[in-house]
Amino acid sequence: xxxxxxxxxxxxxxxxxxxxxxxxxxxxxxxxxxxxxxxxxxxxxxxxxxxxxxxxxxxxxxxxxxxxxxxxxxxxxxxxxxxxxxxxxxxxxxxxxxxxxxxxxxxxxxxxxxxxxxxxxxxxxxxxxxxxxxxxxxxxxxxxxxxxxxxxxxxxxxxxxxxxxxxxxxxxxxxxxxxxxx
Numbered sequence: 001x002x003x004x005x006x007x008x009x010x011x012x013x014x015x016x017x018x019x020x021x022x023x024x025x026x027x028x029x030x031x032x033x034x035x036x037x038x039x040x041x042x043x044x045x046x047x048x049x050x051x052x053x054x055x056x057x058x059x060x061x062x063x064x065x066x067x068x069x070x071x072x073x074x075x076x077x078x079x080x081x082x083x084x085x086x087x088x089x090x091x092x093x094x095x096x097x098x099x100x101x102x103x104x105x106x107x108x109x110x111x112x113x114x115x116x117x118x119x120x121x122x123x124x125x126x127x128x129x130x131x132x133x134x135x136x137x138x139x140x141x142x143x144x145x146x147x148x149x150x151x152x153x154x155x156x157x158x159x160x161x162x163x164x165x166x167x168x169x170x171x172x173x174x175x176x177x178x179x180x181x182x
Contacts, residue, residue: 022062028055031178035063039070039116039149043175044139047124047152047159050180059180060120060153070118070149071110077123077131084121084131088138092117107147117148125154127161136170 038046050056064072073091089099096102
């Protein structure tokens with residue numbers, strides 16, 4: 001036993017589970033219920049954070065899969081300089097010569113049809129200042145149903161990105177901050 005290595009001996013711990021293998025604890029089910037309630041509310045932004053390798057991305061993919069009736073877009077930030085204004089239209093399937101006008105048209109059509117969009121921003125702790133400003137403009141819709149809901153998924157420091165000097169308008173659009181434990 002003294003010669004045992006510090007690696008996992010069971011291959012099931014080697015990678016994230018497939019959706020059909022996902023075990024949802026009571027805490028996970030509570031988070032899913034809070035997300036479902038949030039999507040019926042009047043604040044467009046929700047944060048989901050936790051330590052590295054806690055399962056945030058896997059839980060976010062479950063949230064996306066359970067978002068029936070919503071158009072879901074997924075942006076995974078790999079670098080701090082990634083511009084959401086360029087990535088969001090592509091993630092939501094907007095293909096036009098002017099992506100921002102196409103995005104505005106998509107959100108207007110969704111509002112009139114009472115069909116919202118869900119945007120999941122993974123690795124949101126890498127949001128740049130320009131991307132935070134874009135989120136402020138994107139979530140400016142008022143009234144119900146909101147045209148878009150934004151789930152920011154990131155490490156524990158994601159909440160500090162929205163501290164001053166982030167505009168008060170964007171902070172006022174935050175519904176809450178859910179913390180996922182491993």
